[in-house]
Amino acid sequence: MEIIHSIFDLIPTQKTMVTIGTFDGVHIGHQKIIEKLVSEAKRNNKKSVLLTFFPHPRMVLQKDVTIKLINTIDERAQYLEKLQLDYLIIHPFSKDFSRLTALDFVRDVLVNQLHISKLIIGYDHHFGKNREGNIEQLTEYSHLYDFTVEEIPAQDIDEVAVSSTKIRKALNNGHLKTANKYLGYHFSLTGTVVNGKKLGGKIGFPTANIHIAEEYKLIPKTGVYLIKSILNNTTVYGMMNIGNRPTVNGKHQTIEVHYFNFKENLYGKKLTIKLLYYLREEQKFDTVAELISQLKKDQEACLNYLKTINL
Template identity: 70%
Template sequence: MKVIHSISNFSSENDCFVTIGTFDGVHIGHQKILKDLIQSAKEQNKKSVLLTFFPHPRMVLQKDVSLELLNTIDEKSQLLEEMGLDYLIIHPFSKEFSRLTALDFVRDILINQLNTSKLIIGYDHHFGKNREGNIDQLREYSLLFDFDVEEIPAQDIDDVSVSSTKIRRALHNGLLKTANRYLGYNYMLNGTVVNGKKLGGKIGFPTANIDIKEDYKLIPKTGVYVIKTSIEGQVRHGMMNIGYRPTLDGKHQTIEAHLFDFNGDLYGKEIKIDLLFFLREEQKFDSVDDLIVQLKKDKENALAFLQNNLSL
């Protein structure tokens, strides 16, 4: 897959099959559209193209600085590459770009720039200035500019109306199983292992402190999770706490992963963590000894979960 930054940097002599959207999460609804796009393009010997935007339009038009995204750009790119997409175009979204009328968007972007011969979109898709463009207009423009339009109806997406908003809500509420089912994969966090206060090691549970540089990445509900990662090609399981460590200091949110049967040095390394199961809420204990007792129970529960879910 080739990643292109800005529409103006894209050119293709071949006709392209295109879809458009932010595709945050690349969830099962998105995957339905993308599989259709990629398969159709291969059958017709065309190139499959996803035009997406960053920053997210809501961050630009609504100044929604509180919006948290399910994927970083790198995570989204990796998911799309695994699906077999040919081109990912990441276009900088701006107020100026948002003022393009539906007609201008179709003519200047889809036809003249992307060489679109077929457009595949999800149900209820809107585009152009004030979101004025819809499926009916697209069908009219398709006759004018000679391209095909295919809409993926809602009922084709697992009979469930999946949305990025629903997944964000599930993660904030600790409903990890629901979120992962809607995503079609385990929710992930990618970051760098940084130095912490090393308090975990002193109580027998050394942890890797994870720093995530993208401030827009959604951090799930505070609590303890069963996790999976890969280190030097070996799968490692463990448990992770997201929260404020109220028993120890309670000042700043941290993400701390304890990997079972691992004592290596991870400082400075990039790490990808899959969240498998939400174990419990974060708690404040009366003493460090009480915390240690609970951590041992957490480990037992995590191992029991993994034993019963060997495929994870």
């Protein structure tokens, strides 16, 4: 998969099949669209193109500082690469770009720039200035400019339509199992190990303190999680606490990971942490001894849970 950072940098040598969207989370609904796109493109000797945008349009148009994304842009690219696309275009979204009318977008971008032969989109897709474009307009323009359009119906799980919004809500509420089910993979956090106060080591549970540079990245509900990472090419399990460490009068939210049976120095390293199971909410204990006792119970619960699942 070739990653291109502007629509205008792609000069296709043959006709393309295209899908468009923010694709935050690259969830199972997205995957269904992309798998169809890739399959049809290969079968028809076309190039598969996924056009996405960064920053998220809401960040630009609404100055919506509250929106948090399931994936960072790098994570999104990593998940998409696994789906065997020919091209991923990450186009800079701006106010100027948002002013393109639906017709301008179809004619200037899809037809003249991307040489489109087919557009595959998700259910209820809107595009163009003020989101004026819809499936009816796309169908009309497709006849004018000689390409085809296919709309994929809403993807359902247990009669609940999958969406990035619902996944964000599940993560915020501690419903990790639901979020992972909708994603089709384990939600993850990627960050750099930074110096902490080293309190964990003093009580027998040394932790890696994780700093996530991307402020827009969604941090799920505070509490204790069972996690796994790849360290030195080996899968290592552990538990992670997201919260304010109330027992030791913490003032700021931290992300701390304790790996089981792993004692190497991780300072300065970039880690990807996959969240497997939400264990419990963060608690304030009256004494550090009570905290240590609970951490031992948490570790035992994690190890017992690992015995019950297919890893």
